[in-house]
Amino acid sequence: MNYMFERKATDFRDIENQTPVIIAEDISVRRNERFILRNISLVLHQGERLGLAGPNGSGKSTLLKVLSLLIPPSSGRLTVLGFMGDGRSSVTVRRKMSIVFQQPTTLTGSVLQNVSIPLRMRGLSAREATKRAYEWLKCFDLEKLAFQRIHTLSGGELARLQLARAFAMEPEILFLDEPFAAVDATSRSPLKVLLREILAKNKVSLLLISHDFRDLLDLTERTLVLLDGHIVAQGKTQTLRIQSPLVREIFPE
Ligand SMILES: Nc1ncnc2c1ncn2[C@@H]1O[C@H](COP(=O)(O)OP(=O)(O)OP(=O)(O)O)[C@@H](O)[C@H]1O
Structure with a gap:
């Protein structure tokens, strides 16, 4: 399949060497005796574009809310822009x-x-x-x-x-939860081209949630796949479907 953006090998920066802007360790969220997120650990690096994928109800929006300090996790440790997510620093950090x-x-x-x-x-x-x-x-x-x-x-x-x-x-971290949901197929591609250009000019770190794996291929370097509140697959967005039968099953095309 031809995707809109062909990545060149030189496109990939050495993200792992960048400063982490979010470090989540063993994050769980429990509601009414049910685990919505279970033992999530992840790192978002400065300038990285990270995708979050998964079926309906897998916990994507809840994870976004935890990482953006809108809701506290039930357990686990979270460091955002160098601050522990302990509530006291959240106003300062959320302004970024x-x-x-x-x-x-x-x-x-x-x-x-x-x-x-x-x-x-x-x-x-x-x-x-x-x-x-x-x-x-x-x-x-x-x-x-x-x-x-x-x-x-x-x-x-x-x-x-x-x-x-x-x-x-002018944020340091940008969280986008299904930003193209209301955008029709014709307008979606030009908007993604524009967004990609803007992201290339900015140092902003991105967490993008989308149901459409093509959005993640077009805009992110790395993707995490959630299923029932667990991370079940992660890796370079371009190769994740090739490497993981489970990801192919969740996203058949
Ligand atoms: N405050 C809450 N109390 C109880 N259950 C909740 C609460 N918030 C979310 N849930 C449940 O947690 C699960 C995950 O919800 P979430 O919105 O994070 O999933 P999602 O992957 O973003 O789904 P979608 O793709 O449909 O937007 C759902 O089953 C939802 O009903």
Whole structure:
């Protein structure tokens, strides 16, 4: 099968030598006597693009919430950007992360306000926030919609707005949970090309959840596969399906 991006051997950086930005050791999450995540250990390195795959209900979103310090694990150790995930440091650390959720989170108001208001809340002046918001709207081809009301956007436009807002915060870690779910097949490829270009220019570390293994092939270097809350396979995204019959079974194409 031909995927959109052919990787050159030189594309792979020596990620293992980069500084870890997330270290998760033996993380478990239990709800109502049931383990949603069990003994998860992983490392996300600076500038790495890591994919998270798995069937519905395998625990992907829960793991994203733990790693982004939105929910505490029931047990295990978590170090994010050098801080132990102990609650006290979480506000400082969370300011260095952006999260795009499966269900779009928007403010009321205009497209521009949705990008600039969070920047104002981070302490930027009105002028700086508007300038930076415009730059990112332009990057995602949304500047013509800057004054459009948020509820009038199409699903695809909303998806691009979520990404523009996430990048505008200039995060060190970017978490994307199914960011293309509402984007149709025609628009998906150009958006992924754009996203890949932006990621190449930024040092941001990425954790990307997608049901579509092609998204992971197009955008990530390494992928972890979850099944029933366990990591059942991991490795270079390009070779993972070839190497693992289980991954081929979960993602037949
Ligand atoms: N707060 C909670 N209380 C009880 N069960 C929960 C809670 N949060 C998640 N779960 C359960 O944990 C399992 C994993 O959910 P999660 O949303 O992490 O899976 P997922 O892999 O992201 O699924 P999907 O691909 O459908 O988005 C599901 O069975 C879900 O019902």
